[in-house]
Amino acid sequence: MTGRDTGADLKPMPGESPVVVLVRPQLAENIGTAARAMANGGLFHLRLVAPRDGWPLERAWNASSGAGRILDSATVHATVADAVADCHRVFATCPRPRHIITQIRTARAAAEELVEVCQGRGLRSAVLFGPERTGLDNDDMAHADTWVRYPLNPDHMSLNLAQAVMILAYEWWNSAEDRTPPRQFLTHETRVATKGELEGFLSRLTNELDACGFLDNLAKRPGMVRNLRHWFQRGEVTEQELRTLHGVVTELSRGRMLRGRPV
Template sequence: MANAALSAPTLSAPAVILTTPQLAENIGAVARIMANFGLSDLRLVNPRDGWPQERAWALASGAEWPLNAARVHDTVAEAVADLQLVFATTARPRELTLPVLTPRAAAAELAGAAAEGRRVGLLFGGERAGLETADIALCQAVVTIPIDPRFRSLNLAQAVAINAYEWRTTVADAAPPAFREGPEPASGEALLGLYQHLERELETAGFFHPPEKTPNMVQNLRSALGKARFTDQEVRTLRGVITALSRGRGKVLEKIARKRGEGEA
């Protein structure tokens, strides 16, 4: 008979998203760790040597199901489009003002969201450069492992292992999933649509000035909005607000143009 204490409640486990992974061996090692801790949703963003890669299966040591079902995406935005809560794992929060969590605190928050029926994920950077600020801006919090500052280098598979372990220990002791009340949280795809809609109108209004600061301004806006964790309904409402404001601006410009035309007549 299986030990009941080792049986985790049925929750939707986090997707593991690897951004620009370089080595097939590291992808295989990550798959092995995912299998150890009950994770199966592996997503790869622009793997350097393409996909599939035979060496990944060799390093997985029989943990083939995350590799067999792995999905490849062109961008992080595409990889997180269906997720409603995504945390970026990085030692450098950089200039974004996102909440910074330990893996244990992150696991508790992810488990709580999963218990409410939300789709959650953990985003990991590539071996060489980690995560880009623009990708972190698509997440709702940063997970930082409290390692010794004298040596901050951490292998990709090690980082996944620490976070996967904290997830497993959290859900192993968790109560059965709670009934989720309230409106549905917005997906990554819906949030990206909101961001891009707002950015287009701000561009038209001349907000992004000087032009060279546009990428940082966009990232800061996305980071600030992401922390709100909007629902689908809130995203639709905000997009309606943006549309109404842009139409109002258009009417004002039409009136100005008409008056100028009358003055010149």
């Protein structure tokens, strides 16, 4: 696709800024207009998870209204886990209530927290936006530690993809200013674990729970695994804490083998 007009000379803002992750987007035009909304709010980093019609798509550039450089730099990922593996915090837009215990923010509160996390602490964050028809499913949401819900007219809360991105981008732009972070998380000599490191531990934990028989109830297994994921995703687990948890799992596995339970 040579000769494509990439539009304005857009580039990332200094320091960390939120990554916009479009999960299974269906229309090229929606990807393009989402990039346009990102440019309006000073966001640059775009990741696509399993776009329905593949990537790249010329119609996305046509719809981006000069935000082509964002699309040029976009990356494609097979899964949500892969798209957020290098992130320390993951926010997910969630328009409808779900029976999960988790943190929920308005768009404004989420933007303020993103400024604190990205600019104040230098951590990488992502915001998940779901497919146009269905939104994010429960397995997608299980990768997030914080949910974002827009306070809109309860009788009509329907937004297209670009509108949803635009609201978050607008709040980010208005919140992104130099200031002393109102909250701090002291990690001393360790650091906040990436989602990839946490995913590695959760996969190992699930395998060990399968081996010991804790997840033998196949009907309840998916929900039990999701509940465990939500529990660990709820806070910022540090790299040192993950090492300790890996050690716990190792000792539990060793004890099972000594008792004659197969691994």
